Structure formats: C-alpha cells, structure tokens
Amino acid sequence: MIPWLKKYPSKRCTAVNRRSGLRCKNPKAFGCKTCRYHGARKIQTSVNAPNYIHGENTKEALLERRRGLRELYKLYLLGLMCGMYKKGSRLRGRPPKG
Ligand SMILES: [Zn+2]
Incomplete structure (x- = not known):
C-alpha cells in the first residue's frame, strides 16, 4: 500500500x-x-x-492567441505597406499561418 x-x-x-x-x-x-x-x-x-491549473494552454486559449497574432501580423504588413517601418525591420519569429 x-x-x-x-x-x-x-x-x-x-x-x-x-x-x-x-x-x-x-x-x-x-x-x-x-x-x-x-x-x-x-x-x-x-x-x-x-x-x-489556469487554462493558459487549453485549445481555446491557443486558438485565441493564434487569432490575435494573425491580426497583429496583418497590422504589421499594413504598416510595412504604408511605410511606417524602416526597410529591413522584421517581427520576431516566423509569420503566423493563414
Ligand atoms: Zn481498487
């Protein structure tokens, strides 16, 4: 026992x-x-x-985080098109899928 x-x-x-x-x-x-x-x-x-414990890594939380990152990436691409960023500036990590 x-x-x-x-x-x-x-x-x-x-x-x-x-x-x-x-x-x-x-x-x-x-x-x-x-x-x-x-x-x-x-x-x-x-x-x-x-x-x-906290639900930080549940499937729903991961999907929501991924959706948010995708939105941020779209904004970043818009900023690049408008010339808000210097040439050669990049986001960290690989771009999100989709
Ligand atoms: Zn038993």
Missing part, C-alpha cells in the same frame, strides 16, 4: 476482493469511488480535469 494512504483512508479504493475479503489497496481515481483497476471510468476534461 502507498504510505500516504494510511494517513487518508477515505482516499482508498472501496472495492473488496470476493475471495479474500480484503479491501483494494490502491488510491481512488479522481472523482470516483474506485481505482482505475476497479472500474473508475470518469474521465474529466477541461476545467474539471485534475491537472487543470
């Missing part, structure tokens, strides 16, 4: 072995009563996922 499970018995899997009558020694899966071996199938995604 994992040492920290002795400290927190409520976080232990509730499945019981039919033959021996002993309780499973694995920790519960996130948001479930049992461990992953005993049928925990509750898959958490996006905001409910256990590793979700």
Whole structure:
C-alpha cells in the first residue's frame, strides 16, 4: 500500500476482493469511488480535469492567441505597406499561418 494512504483512508479504493475479503489497496481515481483497476471510468476534461491549473494552454486559449497574432501580423504588413517601418525591420519569429 502507498504510505500516504494510511494517513487518508477515505482516499482508498472501496472495492473488496470476493475471495479474500480484503479491501483494494490502491488510491481512488479522481472523482470516483474506485481505482482505475476497479472500474473508475470518469474521465474529466477541461476545467474539471485534475491537472487543470489556469487554462493558459487549453485549445481555446491557443486558438485565441493564434487569432490575435494573425491580426497583429496583418497590422504589421499594413504598416510595412504604408511605410511606417524602416526597410529591413522584421517581427520576431516566423509569420503566423493563414
Ligand atoms: Zn481498487
């Protein structure tokens, strides 16, 4: 058994072995009563996922950031056409796709 499970018995899997009558020694899966071996199938995604911290790198956030960069690049190209920038000045990194 994992040492920290002795400290927190409520976080232990509730499945019981039919033959021996002993309780499973694995920790519960996130948001479930049992461990992953005993049928925990509750898959958490996006905001409910256990590793979700700030949402900075979610698919939606990445798409929004990419859209913003594309807009900035368009403005930069407009500025180049209007002569706002010196010849040879460049943005950092490669231009965004699309
Ligand atoms: Zn179990």
